[in-house]
Amino acid sequence: MAMLDLRGITRRFGATMALDGVDLTVPSGGFCSLIGPSGCGKTTLLRIAAGFVAADRGQVLLDGRDIAGLPPHRRGLGFVFQSYALFPTKTVAQNIGFALMLRGDSRRAIDRRVADLAAMVRLTGLEDRFPHELSGGQQQRVALARALAPEPPVLLLDEPLSALDAGIRVHLRAEIRRIVDSLGITTVYVTHDQEEALAISDTVVVMRHGRILQSGTPQAVYLRPAHSFVAGFVGTANLLPCTIDAAGAAVRVGRMTVAVDDMTAARGGAGLLVWRPEHTTLTPMDHAVPGEGLAGTVEASAFLGPVVRLTLRIDAGGTVTADIATRAWSIAGGTMAARGSRFRIGIDPAFARVLPADDASPPPPEALPHPVAAGGITGRMLADA
Numbered sequence: 001m002a003m004l005d006l007r008g009i010t011r012r013f014g015a016t017m018a019l020d021g022v023d024l025t026v027p028s029g030g031f032c033s034l035i036g037p038s039g040c041g042k043t044t045l046l047r048i049a050a051g052f053v054a055a056d057r058g059q060v061l062l063d064g065r066d067i068a069g070l071p072p073h074r075r076g077l078g079f080v081f082q083s084y085a086l087f088p089t090k091t092v093a094q095n096i097g098f099a100l101m102l103r104g105d106s107r108r109a110i111d112r113r114v115a116d117l118a119a120m121v122r123l124t125g126l127e128d129r130f131p132h133e134l135s136g137g138q139q140q141r142v143a144l145a146r147a148l149a150p151e152p153p154v155l156l157l158d159e160p161l162s163a164l165d166a167g168i169r170v171h172l173r174a175e176i177r178r179i180v181d182s183l184g185i186t187t188v189y190v191t192h193d194q195e196e197a198l199a200i201s202d203t204v205v206v207m208r209h210g211r212i213l214q215s216g217t218p219q220a221v222y223l224r225p226a227h228s229f230v231a232g233f234v235g236t237a238n239l240l241p242c243t244i245d246a247a248g249a250a251v252r253v254g255r256m257t258v259a260v261d262d263m264t265a266a267r268g269g270a271g272l273l274v275w276r277p278e279h280t281t282l283t284p285m286d287h288a289v290p291g292e293g294l295a296g297t298v299e300a301s302a303f304l305g306p307v308v309r310l311t312l313r314i315d316a317g318g319t320v321t322a323d324i325a326t327r328a329w330s331i332a333g334g335t336m337a338a339r340g341s342r343f344r345i346g347i348d349p350a351f352a353r354v355l356p357a358d359d360a361s362p363p364p365p366e367a368l369p370h371p372v373a374a375g376g377i378t379g380r381m382l383a384d385a
Contacts, residue, residue, distance in 0.1 A: 001028040002153035009058035020210045033189045033197035036207035078147035080157040086131040093127040096145045117145040154186045242273040270357035279348035280322035294345040301337035
């Protein structure tokens, strides 16, 4: 195990700033996922760590030793490519043992290591097959075993499951986490799949325009987004403009009042109320307390398996998404999803946040990369008198 520390990493491609002073520390044995839209810099950062791309400025520290000046083969890091990059004319065993052969290990040592890794990635019995004789999932396992063969202190994976079907991805992501946990290896994982990152990571890093917007546990990034982009990119979020009172103690959206515990947005000004669809409560109008919560009308519904997702147009302006458990929807005979149904909309007070209003505006192209806005605040919903 080793700690990977990237400090002040900057990289420009012509007029495009790919990375702007990125700092990232992955502790020994940690599993860190980098997510963000295409062009955010996540793959460039991974390749700089591996040595395939040189940084314009910054340090790549492995247990405190700067390896930025070393070529990839002297850094000793494992790398799994998105395209697998297997040798088509070599068998599974030859692919896995290739790095060991290059460094001069004995045939007995190579055979033993290949057998151990084949068993670890569940390829025993397939050692004599060639890549074209394997499924996509099996090829990915070979690529992972090959990267692990020389026992690297850090494993880097660049969207390793993106070419696979959804069901195989779910299975293999669990397998990857199981394997790296069994080895205790420090791992940095680039993915475009937010659910994948939340499911297997110790730390999720959300990037945009060459900068890190938020880094934290999956629970913190999902439940306490520090930026409106993070809220919208990681999962689905409701974002409504709100007005913050002069005392900095509450916000208002229509007839709803939300009291806050820690105000960081400007007092007496505009803010952005953020919460997740599963933290939305709906009460039919004929059962609701008059004047409590937001009034809204169902515009659309979508059956997603575990939940029915409703889109509601609120009377105060804007739309709200609510996730209703399929069981509750079924018991109600599907009437909750009927278009035109009227509801009072509430928010679970433990999960509402208020972000600065300027978080909602995307930066103009000439401003890239842009500064990161301050984090939001927690709140509790109070019934409107």
